[in-house]
Amino acid sequence: MPGNITRKFISVLLLLFITTGLAGCGVNAIPSLDEETTAKWSQVINQYQRRADLIPNLVEVVKGYAKHERETLTAVVEARSKISQMTIPKDILTNKNAFQLFQQNQGQLTSALSKLMLVVERYPDLKASQNYSNLQSQLEGTENRIAVARRDYIEAIKEYNTEIRTFPGRIWAALLYEDAEVKQNFTVENSKAIETAPKINLSQ
Amino acid sequence: MVWVVVVISSSKKIQFNRSNFSFLIMIIVMLLVAVTRIHASDLPFPKLTGRVVDNAYLLSDDVENKLTVLLKVHEDTTSNQVVVVTLNTLQGQTIEDFGYQLGRHWGIGQKKKNNGVLLIVAPRERKVRIEVGYGLEGTLTDAISKSIIDTVILPKFKSKNMSGGIVAGVNAMLPVLEGAEYRSTPKGFQFFTSINIGLIIHIILFLSVVILIAYFVLSEQLNSWEKFNRRDHIRDHRFNRRNDGYLNSGGHHGSSGRSGGFGGGGFSGGGGGFGGGGSSGGW
Numbered sequence: 280m281p282g283n284i285t286r287k288f289i290s291v292l293l294l295l296f297i298t299t300g301l302a303g304c305g306v307n308a309i310p311s312l313d314e315e316t317t318a319k320w321s322q323v324i325n326q327y328q329r330r331a332d333l334i335p336n337l338v339e340v341v342k343g344y345a346k347h348e349r350e351t352l353t354a355v356v357e358a359r360s361k362i363s364q365m366t367i368p369k370d371i372l373t374n375k376n377a378f379q380l381f382q383q384n385q386g387q388l389t390s391a392l393s394k395l396m397l398v399v400e401r402y403p404d405l406k407a408s409q410n411y412s413n414l415q416s417q418l419e420g421t422e423n424r425i426a427v428a429r430r431d432y433i434e435a436i437k438e439y440n441t442e443i444r445t446f447p448g449r450i451w452a453a454l455l456y457e458d459a460e461v462k463q464n465f466t467v468e469n470s471k472a473i474e475t476a477p478k479i480n481l482s483q
Numbered sequence: 484m485v486w487v488v489v490v491i492s493s494s495k496k497i498q499f500n501r502s503n504f505s506f507l508i509m510i511i512v513m514l515l516v517a518v519t520r521i522h523a524s525d526l527p528f529p530k531l532t533g534r535v536v537d538n539a540y541l542l543s544d545d546v547e548n549k550l551t552v553l554l555k556v557h558e559d560t561t562s563n564q565v566v567v568v569t570l571n572t573l574q575g576q577t578i579e580d581f582g583y584q585l586g587r588h589w590g591i592g593q594k595k596k597n598n599g600v601l602l603i604v605a606p607r608e609r610k611v612r613i614e615v616g617y618g619l620e621g622t623l624t625d626a627i628s629k630s631i632i633d634t635v636i637l638p639k640f641k642s643k644n645m646s647g648g649i650v651a652g653v654n655a656m657l658p659v660l661e662g663a664e665y666r667s668t669p670k671g672f673q674f675f676t677s678i679n680i681g682l683i684i685h686i687i688l689f690l691s692v693v694i695l696i697a698y699f700v701l702s703e704q705l706n707s708w709e710k711f712n713r714r715d716h717i718r719d720h721r722f723n724r725r726n727d728g729y730l731n732s733g734g735h736h737g738s739s740g741r742s743g744g745f746g747g748g749g750f751s752g753g754g755g756g757f758g759g760g761g762s763s764g765g766w
Contacts, residue, residue, distance in 0.1 A: 322758070413626040416762055420625030423579050427759030 308448060309456050312439040316462055320372060320430040324424045327385055329364075333421060334359045334388075337414050341395065342407035351391075351398045358388040371463075374438075378463035392418070431466055436462040529570065529701040531589045533750050536689055539569035539606050541645040550653060551729065555750075556578045558571065563598045563619065564591045564637055565754055567649060578605055582614035585755040592755020599755040606645065612763040620760040623656060627665045627761035631655045640766045687700050 338352055362384050368417075371377045405411050441446040443459045452459045517549040529538050534554040535547045544552070554565050566589070586592075592599025597618035602645050604611050617627050624646050635655045639648030 412629070416625045416629035419629075420760055420762060423761075424759040426579075427757075428581055 287483065306451055306455065308442050308460055309439075309452060312435070312442050313459070316372065316432070316439050317359070319428070319435040323428040323432050324367070324427070326421060326428045330388070330418070330425060331359055331362055332419045333414060333418055336394075337418065340408070340410045340414060341429065344411075345398065345402050348395075348398050351395050355395050358391040360383070362388060372463055373460040375463060380464070402470040419471070433464060435466060436464055476482045495746065519581075526583055528588045529568070529573075531566070531750070531752060534566055536566065536568040538573045539604065539764055541569045542564045542649065546646050546650060550650065553653065553657070557657055557660070559597075559662060562593055562596065563600065563655065564593070564662070564755065565600045565602070565653070566591050567602045567653060568604070569649075570603065571607060571610050571612070573605045576667065577604060578608070578610040578612045578763050579759065581605075582761065582763075583759050584610045586614050586616065586637070587754075587760065590752030590754040592618065592753055593758075594754030597755040599752070599757065600761075602649065602656070604645070605647060606681075608765075610763060610765045611640065611648075611652075613652070613761045614757060615761040617758050618755070619660065620758075622662075623659055623761075624761050625760060627659055627766070630665070631659075632745065632764035637764050637766050721753035 325404060334355060336355055341348070365381065365384055367381065368374060368377050371381065399405055399411070440461045443452040443456075443461065527535055534551045535542065537547055550567060554567070554720075559566055567584070570581075582601060585600055585603070587602050590599075590600060595618040599616035600614075600619060600623060601614040603614060611632055613623070613632060615623050615625075615628065631652060636648045636652040639645075639651055
């Protein structure tokens with residue numbers, strides 16, 4: 280029965296190949312997806328930091344033209360200092376409270392900035408100034424980068440979370456990566472806050 | 484799963500006949516499918532057919548070819564990949580959302596340097612964007628992009644000179660990418676002037692064709708009047724329709740189809756990445 284033995288041999292080979300293939304997939308997938316989420320999260324932090332760095336200049340320039348708008352300016356300054364005083368714990372990606380606090384603080388700065396943008400509309404000299412114009416484009420660019428970084432992060436944790444929750448990943452997680460936890464995602468309400476970020480309408 | 488394999492292989496009693504075998508294959512395929520996650524691509528992206536992808540038909544073949552040469556020379560000297568793309572639809576996305584995804588999909592820019600730039604024009608939504616890859620964000624900054632859009636591109640777009648706006652935009656971006664300091668009145672006149680002359684020649688040709696057609700049609704009319712035949716209504720209609728065709732198509736030349744020029748073969752993205760840098764504008 281050479282035919283039968285050959286088939287058996289091939290089947291065994293195939294099964295071994297498949298199982299080790301899957302196993303290889305699982306064993307490596309979790310740490311590399313984990314690295315990916317960390318990398319994407321760093322990018323999110325970077326872009327938020329970039330935004331925070333623009334604030335002092337922005338406040339100075341606006342003050343130069345609209346110093347009576349104290350409330351609005353103060354709101355921005357306070358939101359920003361809250362963020363810089365915030366400590367980001369190492370486990371932020373699995374720590375729901377810390378993650379949500381982070382979102383909240385950033386969201387506050389976003390709304391403070393939106394209000395500031397509305398105020399600026401009333402000062403055509405300010406709007407027309409070169410300084411403001413540069414800062415405004417940097418701010419818009421940064422908000423866009425934040426949006427992209429968030430989306431990349433969401434993609435990354437989707438992959439990671441799915442891997443550790445579905446077969447065969449969850450087996451490998453249980454066996455080898457006991458500290459692999461589902462990671463936090465941005466919640467919808469804060470997505471809305473980002474979506475209403477200062478964007479100047481140019482089509483007028 | 485390994486022990487399953489061991490059990491099976493040690494069992495001499497199982498006959499691996501044809502039906503068992505195919506059953507096994509089927510199981511394996513099912514397992515593979517079950518553990519594979521298929522990534523559906525969210526948007527159908529246009530094809531990268533060259534350095535200038537003119538899906539909104541804003542550019543003549545001549546301009547497209549000239550731009551392609553310019554962009555190729557730029558890549559040869561700087562390794563930056565700059566691509567011009569006109570879209571007939573943004574598919575419901577904002578140009579910011581579409582832009583970086585398109586840049587990533589095409590992989591514009593060299594992989595390690597991420598030095599890609601896209602000039603994206605969406606005439607239907609009346610939006611334009613300069614999308615800058617990670618590696619060039621410090622050179623072609625958001626502020627410079629914004630300035631180029633506002634002072635160089637949009638004025639031309641607003642006076643319906645789409646082709647001129649695109650050409651001027653490229654002429655403004657390239658020196659900056661080559662390291663020149665940005666001044667808000669860029670020197671790009673040489674290139675633009677040659678386009679102008681081309682335009683003038685095309686206008687003259689167009690007028691001559693119209694005059695010739697008018698002449699022939701009128702002489703036909705005169706003939707038919709002389710012969711006292713029935714009026715050739717069909718010719719009249721044909722004249723009218725063809726005339727409308729030329730008038731309406733504006734910048735798009737009546738000459739037949741677009742050949743690939745030499746933008747087609749050989750250009751592909753180098754695998755560069757995008758993070759949302761750049762600037763947009765609308766009109």
